[in-house]
Amino acid sequence: MMTNLFSVFDPAASLSLSLNWASLFLMMLLVIPMFWLIPNKSSILIETATKKLHQEFKTLLGESAFQGSTLVFISLFILIVINNFMGLFPYIFTASSHLSMTLTLALPLWMTFMLFGWIKNTNYMFAHLVPQSTPGALMPFMVLIESISNVIRPITLSVRLMANMVAGHLLMTLLGNQTAIASNIILITLLMTQILLLTLESAVAIIQSYVFAVLTTLYSSEITSH
Template sequence: MMTNLFSVFDPSSSLSMPMNWVSALIFILVVIPTFWVTPTKAATGLNAMSEKLHYEFKTLLGNTSFQGSTLPFIALFMFILINNFMGLFPYIFTASSHMILTLTLSLPLWLTFMMFGWINQTKHMFAHLVPQSTPGALMPFMVLIESISNVIRPLTLAVRLMANMVAGHLLMTLLGNQTASASGIILAGLLATQIMLLTLESAVAVIQSYVFAVLSTLYASEVTSH
Protein backbone atom coordinates (compact mmCIF):
# COMPACT_ATOMS: atom_id res chain seq x y z
CA MET A 1 0.00 0.00 0.00
CA MET A 2 1.34 3.43 -0.92
CA THR A 3 2.11 5.66 2.03
CA ASN A 4 2.56 8.75 -0.12
CA LEU A 5 2.53 9.86 -3.73
CA PHE A 6 6.28 9.32 -4.18
CA SER A 7 6.20 5.70 -3.00
CA VAL A 8 6.30 4.57 -6.64
CA PHE A 9 9.87 5.89 -6.78
CA ASP A 10 10.98 4.16 -3.58
CA PRO A 11 14.13 2.14 -4.41
CA SER A 12 13.72 -0.19 -1.41
CA SER A 13 12.44 -3.77 -1.75
CA SER A 14 11.37 -6.62 0.48
CA LEU A 15 14.49 -8.67 -0.29
CA SER A 16 17.85 -8.23 1.39
CA MET A 17 19.20 -6.70 -1.82
CA PRO A 18 17.57 -3.83 -3.78
CA MET A 19 16.72 -6.07 -6.73
CA ASN A 20 14.61 -3.39 -8.42
CA TRP A 21 17.83 -1.65 -9.50
CA VAL A 22 18.51 -4.70 -11.67
CA SER A 23 16.02 -3.14 -14.13
CA ALA A 24 18.85 -0.80 -15.16
CA LEU A 25 20.66 -3.85 -16.62
CA ILE A 26 17.76 -5.07 -18.76
CA PHE A 27 19.39 -3.32 -21.74
CA ILE A 28 21.82 -6.29 -21.91
CA LEU A 29 18.91 -8.46 -23.09
CA VAL A 30 18.41 -6.03 -25.97
CA VAL A 31 22.07 -5.74 -26.92
CA ILE A 32 22.87 -9.47 -27.05
CA PRO A 33 20.48 -10.36 -29.93
CA THR A 34 22.22 -7.79 -32.15
CA PHE A 35 25.15 -10.25 -32.43
CA TRP A 36 23.08 -13.16 -33.75
CA VAL A 37 23.99 -14.60 -37.15
CA THR A 38 20.46 -13.96 -38.41
CA PRO A 39 19.46 -10.58 -37.00
CA THR A 40 15.92 -10.06 -35.76
CA LYS A 41 13.69 -7.14 -36.75
CA ALA A 42 14.42 -5.49 -33.44
CA ALA A 43 18.18 -5.81 -34.01
CA THR A 44 17.79 -4.42 -37.53
CA GLY A 45 15.86 -1.45 -36.16
CA LEU A 46 18.51 -0.80 -33.51
CA ASN A 47 21.25 -0.91 -36.14
CA ALA A 48 19.37 1.55 -38.34
CA MET A 49 18.85 3.85 -35.36
CA SER A 50 22.53 3.60 -34.47
CA GLU A 51 23.56 4.57 -38.00
CA LYS A 52 21.28 7.62 -37.95
CA LEU A 53 22.66 8.69 -34.58
CA HIS A 54 26.22 8.09 -35.78
CA TYR A 55 25.88 10.51 -38.69
CA GLU A 56 24.19 13.13 -36.54
CA PHE A 57 26.67 12.93 -33.67
CA LYS A 58 29.54 12.95 -36.17
CA THR A 59 28.17 16.19 -37.59
CA LEU A 60 27.92 17.73 -34.13
CA LEU A 61 31.49 16.74 -33.27
CA GLY A 62 32.74 18.31 -36.50
CA ASN A 63 36.31 17.94 -37.67
CA THR A 64 37.40 16.59 -34.28
CA SER A 65 35.43 13.35 -34.74
CA PHE A 66 37.39 10.17 -35.40
CA GLN A 67 36.52 6.53 -35.92
CA GLY A 68 34.53 5.35 -32.92
CA SER A 69 34.12 8.78 -31.32
CA THR A 70 30.31 8.58 -31.56
CA LEU A 71 30.01 5.14 -29.94
CA PRO A 72 29.93 6.38 -26.29
CA PHE A 73 27.11 8.79 -27.07
CA ILE A 74 25.12 6.17 -29.01
CA ALA A 75 25.52 3.74 -26.11
CA LEU A 76 24.43 6.48 -23.70
CA PHE A 77 21.31 7.13 -25.77
CA MET A 78 20.41 3.45 -25.93
CA PHE A 79 20.96 2.93 -22.20
CA ILE A 80 18.75 5.85 -21.19
CA LEU A 81 16.11 5.01 -23.80
CA ILE A 82 15.73 1.42 -22.64
CA ASN A 83 15.60 2.45 -18.97
CA ASN A 84 12.96 5.07 -19.73
CA PHE A 85 10.83 2.56 -21.61
CA MET A 86 11.22 -0.12 -18.94
CA GLY A 87 9.78 2.32 -16.39
CA LEU A 88 6.52 2.47 -18.38
CA PHE A 89 5.80 -1.21 -17.74
CA PRO A 90 3.97 -2.24 -14.55
CA TYR A 91 6.04 -3.38 -11.56
CA ILE A 92 9.36 -2.38 -13.16
CA PHE A 93 11.48 0.15 -11.28
CA THR A 94 12.21 3.38 -13.16
CA ALA A 95 15.94 3.79 -12.59
CA SER A 96 16.17 6.95 -14.71
CA SER A 97 13.86 8.79 -12.30
CA HIS A 98 16.57 8.91 -9.63
CA MET A 99 19.40 11.40 -9.37
CA ILE A 100 21.77 8.63 -8.31
CA LEU A 101 21.62 7.25 -11.86
CA THR A 102 21.26 10.44 -13.91
CA LEU A 103 24.06 12.23 -12.05
CA THR A 104 26.24 9.12 -12.34
CA LEU A 105 25.87 9.42 -16.11
CA SER A 106 26.36 13.18 -16.46
CA LEU A 107 29.06 13.95 -13.88
CA PRO A 108 31.82 11.59 -15.20
CA LEU A 109 31.20 12.82 -18.75
CA TRP A 110 31.47 16.46 -17.71
CA LEU A 111 34.60 15.82 -15.61
CA THR A 112 36.21 14.00 -18.54
CA PHE A 113 35.51 16.87 -20.94
CA MET A 114 36.75 19.49 -18.48
CA MET A 115 39.96 17.61 -17.63
CA PHE A 116 40.74 17.02 -21.29
CA GLY A 117 40.05 20.64 -22.23
CA TRP A 118 41.95 22.33 -19.40
CA ILE A 119 44.96 20.00 -19.70
CA ASN A 120 45.33 19.93 -23.49
CA GLN A 121 43.71 23.17 -24.66
CA THR A 122 44.02 25.63 -21.81
CA LYS A 123 43.98 28.78 -23.97
CA HIS A 124 40.94 27.53 -25.85
CA MET A 125 39.08 26.92 -22.57
CA PHE A 126 39.94 30.42 -21.30
CA ALA A 127 38.71 31.89 -24.59
CA HIS A 128 35.36 30.16 -24.11
CA LEU A 129 34.81 32.09 -20.89
CA VAL A 130 34.65 35.41 -22.77
CA PRO A 131 32.37 35.49 -25.84
CA GLN A 132 33.45 37.52 -28.85
CA SER A 133 32.63 41.26 -28.96
CA THR A 134 32.20 41.43 -25.17
CA PRO A 135 32.84 44.95 -23.80
CA GLY A 136 35.82 45.22 -21.48
CA ALA A 137 33.69 46.36 -18.54
CA LEU A 138 31.51 43.24 -18.78
CA MET A 139 34.34 40.71 -19.11
CA PRO A 140 34.60 39.90 -15.36
CA PHE A 141 30.86 39.31 -15.17
CA MET A 142 30.87 37.18 -18.33
CA VAL A 143 33.69 35.03 -16.94
CA LEU A 144 31.69 34.51 -13.75
CA ILE A 145 28.49 33.70 -15.62
CA GLU A 146 30.21 31.31 -18.04
CA SER A 147 32.03 29.58 -15.18
CA ILE A 148 28.78 29.03 -13.28
CA SER A 149 27.02 27.75 -16.42
CA ASN A 150 29.85 25.26 -17.02
CA VAL A 151 29.85 24.04 -13.42
CA ILE A 152 26.10 23.38 -13.28
CA ARG A 153 25.99 21.51 -16.59
CA PRO A 154 26.09 18.00 -15.09
CA LEU A 155 23.42 18.99 -12.58
CA THR A 156 21.11 20.41 -15.25
CA LEU A 157 21.57 17.28 -17.39
CA ALA A 158 20.71 15.03 -14.45
CA VAL A 159 17.77 17.10 -13.19
CA ARG A 160 16.26 17.49 -16.70
CA LEU A 161 16.09 13.74 -17.24
CA MET A 162 14.97 12.93 -13.70
CA ALA A 163 12.30 15.66 -13.50
CA ASN A 164 10.71 14.73 -16.82
CA MET A 165 10.45 11.06 -15.89
CA VAL A 166 9.11 11.81 -12.39
CA ALA A 167 6.49 14.29 -13.65
CA GLY A 168 4.92 11.87 -16.11
CA HIS A 169 4.89 8.98 -13.64
CA LEU A 170 3.27 11.15 -10.98
CA LEU A 171 0.46 12.12 -13.36
CA MET A 172 -0.12 8.49 -14.29
CA THR A 173 -0.16 7.52 -10.60
CA LEU A 174 -2.68 10.24 -9.75
CA LEU A 175 -5.00 9.16 -12.56
CA GLY A 176 -4.57 5.51 -11.66
CA ASN A 177 -5.62 6.17 -8.07
CA GLN A 178 -8.82 7.85 -9.27
CA THR A 179 -9.93 4.96 -11.50
CA ALA A 180 -10.59 2.72 -8.49
CA SER A 181 -13.48 4.90 -7.28
CA ALA A 182 -14.71 6.15 -10.68
CA SER A 183 -17.48 4.68 -12.78
CA GLY A 184 -19.39 5.26 -15.98
CA ILE A 185 -18.38 8.18 -18.18
CA ILE A 186 -15.77 9.38 -15.67
CA LEU A 187 -14.01 6.00 -15.75
CA ALA A 188 -14.00 5.98 -19.56
CA GLY A 189 -12.58 9.51 -19.58
CA LEU A 190 -9.85 8.58 -17.10
CA LEU A 191 -8.87 5.52 -19.13
CA ALA A 192 -8.72 7.56 -22.35
CA THR A 193 -6.61 10.19 -20.59
CA GLN A 194 -4.25 7.53 -19.26
CA ILE A 195 -3.81 6.06 -22.74
CA MET A 196 -2.98 9.49 -24.16
CA LEU A 197 -0.64 10.18 -21.25
CA LEU A 198 1.10 6.84 -21.80
CA THR A 199 1.60 7.75 -25.46
CA LEU A 200 3.02 11.10 -24.40
CA GLU A 201 5.33 9.42 -21.90
CA SER A 202 6.62 7.11 -24.65
CA ALA A 203 7.52 10.18 -26.70
CA VAL A 204 9.12 11.82 -23.65
CA ALA A 205 11.23 8.69 -23.08
CA VAL A 206 12.69 9.01 -26.58
CA ILE A 207 13.05 12.80 -26.52
CA GLN A 208 14.81 12.93 -23.15
CA SER A 209 17.25 10.20 -24.19
CA TYR A 210 18.00 12.11 -27.37
CA VAL A 211 18.39 15.44 -25.56
CA PHE A 212 20.77 13.94 -22.99
CA ALA A 213 22.95 12.36 -25.68
CA VAL A 214 22.93 15.45 -27.94
CA LEU A 215 23.85 17.83 -25.12
CA SER A 216 26.67 15.53 -24.06
CA THR A 217 27.92 15.53 -27.66
CA LEU A 218 27.73 19.33 -27.84
CA TYR A 219 29.69 19.67 -24.60
CA ALA A 220 32.36 17.39 -26.06
CA SER A 221 32.50 19.37 -29.30
CA GLU A 222 32.97 22.65 -27.38
CA VAL A 223 36.04 21.21 -25.68
CA THR A 224 37.63 19.63 -28.75
CA SER A 225 36.81 22.23 -31.43
CA HIS A 226 39.15 25.16 -31.85
Protein backbone atom coordinates in the same frame (compact mmCIF):
# COMPACT_ATOMS: atom_id res chain seq x y z
CA MET B 1 0.23 3.29 2.13
CA MET B 2 2.55 5.76 0.43
CA THR B 3 4.49 8.11 2.72
CA ASN B 4 4.87 10.63 -0.13
CA LEU B 5 4.07 10.99 -3.81
CA PHE B 6 7.54 9.94 -4.93
CA SER B 7 7.79 6.72 -2.90
CA VAL B 8 6.00 4.86 -5.71
CA PHE B 9 9.12 5.29 -7.86
CA ASP B 10 11.30 3.44 -5.35
CA PRO B 11 9.28 0.42 -4.20
CA ALA B 12 10.54 -1.80 -1.41
CA ALA B 13 12.28 -5.00 -2.49
CA SER B 14 11.76 -8.39 -0.90
CA LEU B 15 14.26 -10.18 1.36
CA SER B 16 15.54 -6.81 2.60
CA LEU B 17 17.63 -6.43 -0.55
CA SER B 18 17.59 -3.40 -2.83
CA LEU B 19 16.90 -5.27 -6.08
CA ASN B 20 15.16 -2.36 -7.79
CA TRP B 21 18.28 -1.30 -9.65
CA ALA B 22 18.54 -4.77 -11.18
CA SER B 23 16.03 -3.50 -13.76
CA LEU B 24 18.96 -1.66 -15.37
CA PHE B 25 20.22 -5.01 -16.61
CA LEU B 26 16.91 -6.16 -18.08
CA MET B 27 17.86 -4.56 -21.38
CA MET B 28 20.73 -7.04 -21.71
CA LEU B 29 18.15 -9.78 -22.21
CA LEU B 30 16.84 -7.93 -25.26
CA VAL B 31 20.00 -6.45 -26.79
CA ILE B 32 22.52 -9.26 -26.58
CA PRO B 33 20.57 -11.89 -28.62
CA MET B 34 20.38 -9.42 -31.51
CA PHE B 35 24.11 -9.82 -32.06
CA TRP B 36 24.00 -13.56 -32.72
CA LEU B 37 20.47 -14.39 -33.86
CA ILE B 38 19.33 -14.25 -37.46
CA PRO B 39 18.67 -10.59 -38.39
CA ASN B 40 15.09 -9.62 -37.63
CA LYS B 41 13.02 -6.45 -37.67
CA SER B 42 14.22 -5.38 -34.23
CA SER B 43 17.89 -5.73 -35.10
CA ILE B 44 17.38 -3.92 -38.41
CA LEU B 45 15.59 -1.09 -36.62
CA ILE B 46 18.39 -0.72 -34.06
CA GLU B 47 21.05 -0.84 -36.78
CA THR B 48 19.27 1.83 -38.83
CA ALA B 49 18.81 4.08 -35.80
CA THR B 50 22.47 3.60 -34.83
CA LYS B 51 23.65 4.64 -38.28
CA LYS B 52 21.46 7.75 -38.25
CA LEU B 53 22.70 8.70 -34.80
CA HIS B 54 26.29 8.13 -35.87
CA GLN B 55 25.90 10.48 -38.82
CA GLU B 56 24.26 13.19 -36.73
CA PHE B 57 26.68 12.97 -33.80
CA LYS B 58 29.61 12.99 -36.22
CA THR B 59 28.28 16.22 -37.74
CA LEU B 60 27.86 17.80 -34.31
CA LEU B 61 31.34 16.79 -33.15
CA GLY B 62 33.01 18.20 -36.26
CA GLU B 63 36.10 17.18 -38.15
CA SER B 64 38.41 17.52 -35.14
CA ALA B 65 36.64 14.81 -33.15
CA PHE B 66 38.42 11.57 -32.32
CA GLN B 67 37.53 8.51 -34.34
CA GLY B 68 34.98 6.31 -32.59
CA SER B 69 33.88 9.06 -30.21
CA THR B 70 30.31 8.81 -31.48
CA LEU B 71 30.13 5.29 -30.02
CA VAL B 72 30.10 6.76 -26.51
CA PHE B 73 27.10 8.99 -27.21
CA ILE B 74 25.21 6.30 -29.14
CA SER B 75 25.68 3.91 -26.23
CA LEU B 76 24.50 6.64 -23.86
CA PHE B 77 21.37 7.21 -25.93
CA ILE B 78 20.55 3.49 -26.10
CA LEU B 79 21.09 3.04 -22.36
CA ILE B 80 18.76 5.91 -21.45
CA VAL B 81 16.03 5.17 -23.99
CA ILE B 82 15.79 1.50 -23.03
CA ASN B 83 15.60 2.33 -19.32
CA ASN B 84 12.96 4.96 -20.03
CA PHE B 85 10.87 2.42 -21.94
CA MET B 86 11.39 -0.23 -19.27
CA GLY B 87 9.85 2.14 -16.74
CA LEU B 88 6.61 2.23 -18.74
CA PHE B 89 5.97 -1.47 -18.08
CA PRO B 90 4.10 -2.41 -14.88
CA TYR B 91 6.13 -3.38 -11.82
CA ILE B 92 9.46 -2.38 -13.39
CA PHE B 93 11.56 0.17 -11.55
CA THR B 94 12.17 3.42 -13.46
CA ALA B 95 15.86 4.03 -12.81
CA SER B 96 16.01 7.17 -14.96
CA SER B 97 13.53 8.92 -12.65
CA HIS B 98 16.17 9.08 -9.91
CA LEU B 99 18.84 11.74 -9.65
CA SER B 100 21.35 9.15 -8.45
CA MET B 101 21.36 7.55 -11.92
CA THR B 102 21.05 10.62 -14.13
CA LEU B 103 23.77 12.48 -12.22
CA THR B 104 25.97 9.38 -12.42
CA LEU B 105 25.70 9.58 -16.22
CA ALA B 106 26.15 13.34 -16.55
CA LEU B 107 28.82 14.14 -13.96
CA PRO B 108 31.62 11.79 -15.12
CA LEU B 109 31.17 12.84 -18.76
CA TRP B 110 31.25 16.54 -17.87
CA MET B 111 34.26 16.03 -15.61
CA THR B 112 36.08 14.19 -18.40
CA PHE B 113 35.39 16.99 -20.88
CA MET B 114 36.59 19.65 -18.42
CA LEU B 115 39.78 17.79 -17.51
CA PHE B 116 40.62 17.14 -21.15
CA GLY B 117 39.94 20.75 -22.12
CA TRP B 118 41.91 22.37 -19.31
CA ILE B 119 44.87 19.99 -19.70
CA LYS B 120 45.12 19.81 -23.50
CA ASN B 121 43.56 23.13 -24.60
CA THR B 122 44.22 25.47 -21.69
CA ASN B 123 44.46 28.67 -23.72
CA TYR B 124 41.27 27.87 -25.61
CA MET B 125 39.40 27.18 -22.36
CA PHE B 126 40.48 30.55 -20.95
CA ALA B 127 39.49 32.29 -24.18
CA HIS B 128 36.12 30.53 -24.14
CA LEU B 129 35.27 32.24 -20.84
CA VAL B 130 35.15 35.65 -22.57
CA PRO B 131 33.05 35.83 -25.76
CA GLN B 132 34.28 37.94 -28.63
CA SER B 133 33.48 41.68 -28.72
CA THR B 134 32.92 41.78 -24.95
CA PRO B 135 33.56 45.25 -23.43
CA GLY B 136 36.46 45.40 -20.98
CA ALA B 137 34.24 46.46 -18.10
CA LEU B 138 32.04 43.38 -18.53
CA MET B 139 34.83 40.81 -18.82
CA PRO B 140 34.95 39.90 -15.09
CA PHE B 141 31.18 39.38 -15.07
CA MET B 142 31.29 37.32 -18.26
CA VAL B 143 33.99 35.07 -16.78
CA LEU B 144 31.81 34.54 -13.70
CA ILE B 145 28.68 33.85 -15.77
CA GLU B 146 30.47 31.44 -18.13
CA SER B 147 32.07 29.62 -15.20
CA ILE B 148 28.72 29.17 -13.46
CA SER B 149 27.06 27.99 -16.68
CA ASN B 150 29.79 25.37 -17.13
CA VAL B 151 29.56 24.17 -13.55
CA ILE B 152 25.78 23.68 -13.58
CA ARG B 153 25.77 21.74 -16.87
CA PRO B 154 25.78 18.25 -15.26
CA ILE B 155 23.04 19.37 -12.86
CA THR B 156 20.80 20.68 -15.64
CA LEU B 157 21.38 17.53 -17.71
CA SER B 158 20.48 15.17 -14.86
CA VAL B 159 17.59 17.20 -13.46
CA ARG B 160 16.01 17.66 -16.92
CA LEU B 161 15.92 13.91 -17.54
CA MET B 162 14.78 13.07 -14.02
CA ALA B 163 12.04 15.72 -13.93
CA ASN B 164 10.54 14.69 -17.26
CA MET B 165 10.46 11.04 -16.24
CA VAL B 166 8.98 11.78 -12.80
CA ALA B 167 6.32 14.19 -14.11
CA GLY B 168 4.65 11.76 -16.51
CA HIS B 169 4.87 8.75 -14.19
CA LEU B 170 3.52 10.78 -11.28
CA LEU B 171 0.53 11.97 -13.30
CA MET B 172 -0.27 8.43 -14.46
CA THR B 173 0.03 7.17 -10.89
CA LEU B 174 -2.31 9.83 -9.54
CA LEU B 175 -4.90 9.09 -12.22
CA GLY B 176 -4.55 5.35 -11.70
CA ASN B 177 -5.29 5.70 -8.00
CA GLN B 178 -8.69 7.22 -8.83
CA THR B 179 -9.99 4.21 -10.76
CA ALA B 180 -11.09 2.33 -7.62
CA ILE B 181 -13.64 4.99 -6.62
CA ALA B 182 -14.63 6.24 -10.10
CA SER B 183 -17.96 5.63 -11.76
CA ASN B 184 -18.26 3.87 -15.11
CA ILE B 185 -18.25 7.04 -17.21
CA ILE B 186 -15.33 8.54 -15.30
CA LEU B 187 -13.52 5.20 -15.46
CA ILE B 188 -13.71 5.14 -19.26
CA THR B 189 -12.43 8.73 -19.36
CA LEU B 190 -9.55 7.85 -17.05
CA LEU B 191 -8.61 4.84 -19.17
CA MET B 192 -8.59 6.92 -22.35
CA THR B 193 -6.50 9.56 -20.60
CA GLN B 194 -4.08 6.90 -19.39
CA ILE B 195 -3.65 5.58 -22.93
CA LEU B 196 -2.93 9.08 -24.22
CA LEU B 197 -0.46 9.69 -21.40
CA LEU B 198 1.26 6.38 -22.11
CA THR B 199 1.65 7.38 -25.76
CA LEU B 200 3.00 10.76 -24.70
CA GLU B 201 5.43 9.15 -22.25
CA SER B 202 6.70 6.87 -25.02
CA ALA B 203 7.54 9.95 -27.08
CA VAL B 204 9.08 11.69 -24.06
CA ALA B 205 11.26 8.62 -23.41
CA ILE B 206 12.82 8.95 -26.87
CA ILE B 207 12.99 12.75 -26.91
CA GLN B 208 14.66 13.08 -23.50
CA SER B 209 17.20 10.39 -24.37
CA TYR B 210 17.98 12.21 -27.61
CA VAL B 211 18.24 15.59 -25.86
CA PHE B 212 20.59 14.17 -23.21
CA ALA B 213 22.86 12.59 -25.83
CA VAL B 214 22.84 15.66 -28.13
CA LEU B 215 23.64 18.11 -25.33
CA THR B 216 26.48 15.87 -24.16
CA THR B 217 27.77 15.77 -27.74
CA LEU B 218 27.63 19.57 -27.99
CA TYR B 219 29.53 19.95 -24.71
CA SER B 220 32.18 17.62 -26.10
CA SER B 221 32.40 19.50 -29.40
CA GLU B 222 33.06 22.77 -27.54
CA ILE B 223 36.20 21.22 -26.07
CA THR B 224 37.59 19.48 -29.15
CA SER B 225 36.65 21.91 -31.96
CA HIS B 226 38.76 25.06 -31.94
